[in-house]
Amino acid sequence: MxxxxxxxxxxxxxxxxxxxxxHSKPxxxxxxxxxxxxxxxxxxxxxxxxxxxxxxxxxxxxxxxxxxxxxxxxxxxxxxxxxxxxxxxxxxxxxxxxxxxxxxxxxxxxxxxxxxxxxxxxxxxxxxxxxxxxxxxxxxxxxxxxxxxxxxxxxxxxxxxxxxxxxxxxxxxxxxxxxxxxxxxxxxxxxxxxxxxxxxxxxxxxxxxxxxxxxxxxxxxxxxxxxxxxxxxxxxxxxxxxxxxxxxxxxxxxxxxxxxxxxxxxxxxxxxxxxxxxxxxxxxxxxxxxxxxxxxxxxxxxxxxxxxxxxxxxTRILPNEQNPVIDLPALLGDTNILRPGEAVSEETEIVLAVNETMAYVYSLKADRSLRELANILKNDQRIDFISWREKEWNYALQGSTAKLIKFKAGGGLTDSYNQAWTVEQDEEVLDLSVDRAKHFLKYDLYPDVLKRLSSALRSHRGEFLVVTAKPGYELTGGNSPTHKGGGGHGSIxxxxxxxxxxxxxxxxxxxxxxxxxxxxxxxxxxxxxxxxxx
Structure with a gap:
């Protein structure tokens, strides 16, 4: 160069x-x-x-x-x-x-x-x-x-x-x-x-x-x-x-x-x-x-x-010798991933947008489902969870365990911000404490996670995953800045x-x-x- x-x-x-x-004018x-x-x-x-x-x-x-x-x-x-x-x-x-x-x-x-x-x-x-x-x-x-x-x-x-x-x-x-x-x-x-x-x-x-x-x-x-x-x-x-x-x-x-x-x-x-x-x-x-x-x-x-x-x-990012950087292109194998500076073409399958400890992973091919991509990524032990939406439902798949939670706005559960939700399957994926008798749910590890995650999944058009890293790790799309031994944010x-x-x-x-x-x-x-x- x-x-x-x-x-x-x-x-x-x-x-x-x-x-x-x-330099600007007064x-x-x-x-x-x-x-x-x-x-x-x-x-x-x-x-x-x-x-x-x-x-x-x-x-x-x-x-x-x-x-x-x-x-x-x-x-x-x-x-x-x-x-x-x-x-x-x-x-x-x-x-x-x-x-x-x-x-x-x-x-x-x-x-x-x-x-x-x-x-x-x-x-x-x-x-x-x-x-x-x-x-x-x-x-x-x-x-x-x-x-x-x-x-x-x-x-x-x-x-x-x-x-x-x-x-x-x-x-x-x-x-x-x-x-x-x-x-x-x-x-x-x-x-x-x-x-x-x-x-x-x-x-x-x-x-x-x-x-x-x-x-x-x-x-x-x-x-x-x-x-x-x-x-x-x-x-x-x-x-x-x-x-x-x-x-x-x-x-x-x-x-x-x-x-x-x-x-x-x-x-x-x-x-x-x-x-x-x-x-x-x-x-x-x-x-x-x-x-x-x-x-x-x-x-x-x-x-x-x-x-x-x-x-x-x-969050403190682990030092280099502890392998803190999750290389998304490497996990996705020989998929045709858009590289920085390139134009999207008919051959482009995946687009990555990395925000340090979280990333958007976009699928541009209808024959490759978001669930399929999520199942590939979940095998990396450093990934916290992968999330996507299907119509009104939101899904989150826990990395390494494959436990799944689904939720949507409205329903019989109310959180501390007076927001109503329907929650099904493994509540522990997002560390929810649910009291169904009292119709109430609480957050701990992931504050206001249902609303914040749901909003990110509806923030712009497209078919995409939200991927988050566990503490100590961060994501890269190949040219993304990394902070080995330093600090990072982006996650939830x-x-x-x-x-x-x-x-x-x-x-x-x-x-x-x-x-x-x-x-x-x-x-x-x-x-x-x-x-x-x-």
């Missing part, structure tokens, strides 16, 4: 590794139009999403007196240790659920990578440099910068930014992956990306009143000097985001609702695994600096509501699904502890502040 191609791939990876992620009008409709004396809501923040790290750091900001926030607010994320546990799908209040069967963003039967192409928002190079720079950037918010995220469900605009409230996003709103913005594409990627110089997008997306859309340029150069990951990093929020606080420009994405922790944990506090301590110092911008932490929570959440947990087990939620500055509580329910909570919280002002 030529050096130029490698440099292009690595450069693009720096930009989109957060969606991965991302957008001062953004700062002029975000002035809160409720005035300066109402509480604003600041939501900080810390990618891969985990409860274990917070608790350990607080017990060792090393996290003063987290200690203050948890002691002066609500601290929940079991917020249920979306599935797959990948940032684009999670943020889509947060911003729309719906799972993927409604918002239609199935994962970091997936196959579009309508367009006969693999959608990839930026999984890793090798896969990006193989897939093609232009398609990946088109998917992530133009289509994710422009067409893939369903227009049938409003985002929180669109809802707030209809209510006359102001909102902002700093480095958020999902930002569709009611205001017009332009993403300005640097020349070093335009030319190899065949992208236009400017891309028109719709976003909240304030849209800051690294250096592609930097409303602070020319006003506040923030770290947004190439060596600073083009502004898609914690320092840029926190300094941007501090500027809004100092200049009295906070919108009614501000979403802030903090990605740095995720990269570290992928490399070194979920243990360790170094990056969490850095995050804590950034949070403390933000709180002190108000004058003191005590004054900060008097003037604003702070919500800090992780988006997914992470609670280690990757349960995340911390800290709410400080209000006594109002969420009805349910699920990511998908936080939009309703935020809208209610903001409505309360509006009523209080009136």
């Amino acid at each position: 030529r050096k130029k191609e490698i440099w292009i791939g690595l450069s693009i990876f720096i930009m989109i590794m957060l969606i991965g992620c991302q 957008k001062e009008q953004d700062l002029l139009r975000i002035h809160s409709a409720n005035g300066e004396h109402t509480k604003k809501v600041i939501f900080l999403m810390a990618d891969s923040l985990m409860v274990q790290a917070i608790d350990q750091g607080i017990s060792q007196q090393e996290l003063p900001a987290f200690k203050f926030l948890t002691e002066h607010g609500q601290y929940y240790k079991n917020l249920v994320s979306s599935f797959p546990t990948m940032s684009v799908t999670i943020d889509s659920s947060l911003m729309t209040g719906a799972y993927s069967d409604v918002h239609r963003v199935p994962g970091l990578t997936w196959y579009s039967a309508d367009n006969k192409k693999v959608i990839n928002y930026g999984t890793g440099p090798l896969e990006i190079i193989k897939q093609g720079v232009n398609p990946v950037l088109t998917d992530s910068l133009m289509d994710l918010n422009g067409s893939h995220l369903s227009k049938d469900v409003p985002t929180i930014y669109e809802d707030l605009a209809r209510q006359g409230l102001k909102s902002g996003s700093i480095n958020g992956l999902i930002y569709r709103g009611a205001s017009n913005h332009k993403l300005v594409i640097p020349e070093w990306i335009q030319i190899p990627a065949s992208l236009p110089k400017e891309i028109d997008v719709k976003g909240p009143d304030l849209l800051s997306l690294g250096s592609l859309s930097n409303p602070f340029q020319g006003i506040k000097d923030l770290p947004d150069g190439l060596l600073n990951r083009m502004g898609v990093q914690n320092d840029f985001a926190v300094e941007a929020v501090k500027y809004l606080v100092q200049s009295n420009k906070l919108p009614d609702f501000l979403f802030v994405y903090l990605p740095d922790l995720d990269r570290e944990l992928h490399k070194k695994g979920p243990a360790g506090l170094a990056k969490v301590k850095e995050l804590d110092q950034q949070l403390l600096s933000l709180l002190q911008t108000f004058g003191s932490p005590e004054k900060a929570v008097q003037e604003a509501v702070f919500i800090i959440a992780g988006d997914s947990g992470m 087990r609670k280690m990757e699904s349960l995340v911390p939620l800290i709410i400080c500055g209000t006594d109002q509580k969420p009805d349910y502890l699920r990511m998908v329910d936080l939009k309703a909570y935020l809208l209610k919280l903001l409505a309360k502040e509006t009523q209080r002002k009136q």
Whole structure:
């Protein structure tokens, strides 16, 4: 491979590794139009999403007196240790659920990578440099910068930014992956990306009143000097985001609702695994600096509501010598599998879309059933379960044991989220505790698994399996990034699904502890502040 191609791939990876992620003209009008409709004396809501923040790290750091900001926030607010994320546990799908209040069967963003039967192409928002190079720079950037918010995220469900605009409230996003709103913005594409990627110089997008997306859309340029150069990951990093929020606080420009994405922790944990506090301590110092911008932490929570959440947990991937990577093409034998960068043809039998510890496996041939493929994959002891749908029924086949469960929405069993289900056969496959006398079921190893799995199976068109790996293992399609000896997520087990939620500055509580329910909570919280002002 030529050096130029490698440099292009690595450069693009720096930009989109957060969606991965991302020189623009000053957008001062953004700062002029975000002035809160409720005035300066109402509480604003600041939501900080810390990618891969985990409860274990917070608790350990607080017990060792090393996290003063987290200690203050948890002691002066609500601290929940079991917020249920979306599935797959990948940032684009999670943020889509947060911003729309719906799972993927409604918002239609199935994962970091997936196959579009309508367009006969693999959608990839930026999984890793090798896969990006193989897939093609232009398609990946088109998917992530133009289509994710422009067409893939369903227009049938409003985002929180669109809802707030209809209510006359102001909102902002700093480095958020999902930002569709009611205001017009332009993403300005640097020349070093335009030319190899065949992208236009400017891309028109719709976003909240304030849209800051690294250096592609930097409303602070020319006003506040923030770290947004190439060596600073083009502004898609914690320092840029926190300094941007501090500027809004100092200049009295906070919108009614501000979403802030903090990605740095995720990269570290992928490399070194979920243990360790170094990056969490850095995050804590950034949070403390933000709180002190108000004058003191005590004054900060008097003037604003702070919500800090992780988006997914992470599982330690075993080291190389313990064979942690499940090679799906090898398991499927001599099947004609679509390779990255190739076009789908009549000969294509299988398409793979790997999201670290989960994967979509698509069958393009009617003569090869999903059950047949599931029976092949189940023989690998490292696979947790394989799932598929047949009309209204959902099936899950346990790896190695071949035990089967089937379930569908509606019926006589109700879970803790007031969702009704019919469940048949081996309940232990999904670790369900079912009390048929009381018509109730509980989840343990797989939180909210019936709804989350069912939603993934209905998130997009096609005949496909959902495959998940056991703890310690991850999947590959051949060019997928792997994390041997590090950390991975994507799966539905609670280690990757349960995340911390800290709410400080209000006594109002969420009805349910699920990511998908936080939009309703935020809208209610903001409505309360509006009523209080009136």
